[in-house]
Amino acid sequence: MKSVGAEFMRRRMLVVMLIWSFCLFGGTVWMALLMLTGWKPWSMVSGNFNELAERQQWNEVNVTTNGPVFLDRNGYAMNHISRVFEVLPAQCAMPSWTNRVVKETAITVARPVIGVATKDAGGVVGLEKSLDRDIRTPFAYVPKIRWTMNATGNTCETSYINAGAPYYPLHVQTTIDRSIQEDIEQILNNFRVKKGAVVILDMRTADVIVMASRPVWRISPQSWRNTALEAVAPGSIFKLVTWLAMAQQVDRIPKQEVKCTGHGDRINGVRCWSEAGHGQMNGLEALVQSCNAWFAGNAKDVSMIQLKTIARRLGLFQRIGSEGQWSGEQSGDFAIGADDMYERAQSMIGQRNVRMTPLQAANLMVTIWNEGKVATPRVVTAITDARGMVRKQFPVKWLSGIRVGLPVEYAALKVALRNTVERGTGKILHNSVLGVAGKTGTAQNTNTEHQWFIGYTPADAPKYAFAVVIEDLSPNLSSQVLPLTKEIVTRMSKNKM
Numbered sequence: 001m002k003s004v005g006a007e008f009m010r011r012r013m014l015v016v017m018l019i020w021s022f023c024l025f026g027g028t029v030w031m032a033l034l035m036l037t038g039w040k041p042w043s044m045v046s047g048n049f050n051e052l053a054e055r056q057q058w059n060e061v062n063v064t065t066n067g068p069v070f071l072d073r074n075g076y077a078m079n080h081i082s083r084v085f086e087v088l089p090a091q092c093a094m095p096s097w098t099n100r101v102v103k104e105t106a107i108t109v110a111r112p113v114i115g116v117a118t119k120d121a122g123g124v125v126g127l128e129k130s131l132d133r134d135i136r137t138p139f140a141y142v143p144k145i146r147w148t149m150n151a152t153g154n155t156c157e158t159s160y161i162n163a164g165a166p167y168y169p170l171h172v173q174t175t176i177d178r179s180i181q182e183d184i185e186q187i188l189n190n191f192r193v194k195k196g197a198v199v200i201l202d203m204r205t206a207d208v209i210v211m212a213s214r215p216v217w218r219i220s221p222q223s224w225r226n227t228a229l230e231a232v233a234p235g236s237i238f239k240l241v242t243w244l245a246m247a248q249q250v251d252r253i254p255k256q257e258v259k260c261t262g263h264g265d266r267i268n269g270v271r272c273w274s275e276a277g278h279g280q281m282n283g284l285e286a287l288v289q290s291c292n293a294w295f296a297g298n299a300k301d302v303s304m305i306q307l308k309t310i311a312r313r314l315g316l317f318q319r320i321g322s323e324g325q326w327s328g329e330q331s332g333d334f335a336i337g338a339d340d341m342y343e344r345a346q347s348m349i350g351q352r353n354v355r356m357t358p359l360q361a362a363n364l365m366v367t368i369w370n371e372g373k374v375a376t377p378r379v380v381t382a383i384t385d386a387r388g389m390v391r392k393q394f395p396v397k398w399l400s401g402i403r404v405g406l407p408v409e410y411a412a413l414k415v416a417l418r419n420t421v422e423r424g425t426g427k428i429l430h431n432s433v434l435g436v437a438g439k440t441g442t443a444q445n446t447n448t449e450h451q452w453f454i455g456y457t458p459a460d461a462p463k464y465a466f467a468v469v470i471e472d473l474s475p476n477l478s479s480q481v482l483p484l485t486k487e488i489v490t491r492m493s494k495n496k497m
């Protein structure tokens, strides 16, 4: 009986050993398979890392995306300098970069100027698009931080990847003043401007200091427009061009007079906006009062071709922005049809088919102040790498070609621009902190109106040229654009340049 019991035990041992060896083999196969997928069995041993174990625990965090940093004219970042996707554990804090480790937020100053880039398509709008080829960082060069916690979880070891490629992110040096831009945006919000634009240029160089656009951008790409670059009817601000055209065709300072008898009467199909009429008008007073009758009454003196030619020499009806910086900029338009008195009269007051952009309108003020010298406005001066080495430069450029007018004509025009504010259609602006000179405009659309004011400030020795437009307002509203301009000029007076 004993031998039977021993035999049973032996068999049972054999079965157990078979099962055990089967499990061991299977377990080894499983472990091998798991290790192939990246599982590290030694990572299960806690409290006793060896050097190799710790190396396997590295995590990686992008310091930046592969996009550039846009800097304003004073060197302040306009988009987030570090767009880090993860926040490191507090133990990993390292004084040199902890302050840059933030979650990405979408705040960007002057978004319609800077635009949008997507990971797949690159730059799709704005400077991100115009400069796309020059500003992308190859993904292999995107700086990363590697970090790992030690066994106790109390300390952290860190190192950089791509620290040896110190050129990125690139820096785009813009001409925008972040502080003024943000304040102008706030003013536009306060005035509840739904559609329109504000452009402020440096009078010496035509560099863009502020460019604001409404409607505000939403998530949908359909809302990604920059109205400062879109052409709309200019209305009476175009009379400055007409006046200069007449000065070239007729008389240095047009002296011929026209009697304005008011809104009830038409001259070449055009009514003056003044109910009672302006009475006897000459060329300069017609600008100050923005009298339609005087311009319409002189339609015989300037052909459509002449008007268009002069306008082009003043920088209109062409993309005027500095080359390679303004994706989506429109050229504006001046369609020539019958060239009859009716068409001329309408075009001379900036109606009918005349179209120009707020950027062109602000630049026209730079042109007039500089006596016909036409600049091509910049918003970027240079692209540099992270060490400050220049990769590409965009110098100030003036349009070559025939210059319109003589100093004496511009001097007369500047007096008219001042008088417009002192006692003419812009007199709400008269007591602004800085003196203002400029021209009002109201353009009739089918069912709406655009209100314009273009000018410069201070009036004596201007530092800024600007264009302000509110589009698609209900007809016959009181002026919305002049109180808005007054706020804008008041803000600019606080800035020293």
Ligand SMILES: [Zn+2]
Pocket (backbone or CB within 6 Å): 260, 262, 272, 273, 274, 277, 278, 279, 290, 291, 292, 293, 294
């Ligand atoms: Zn009139």
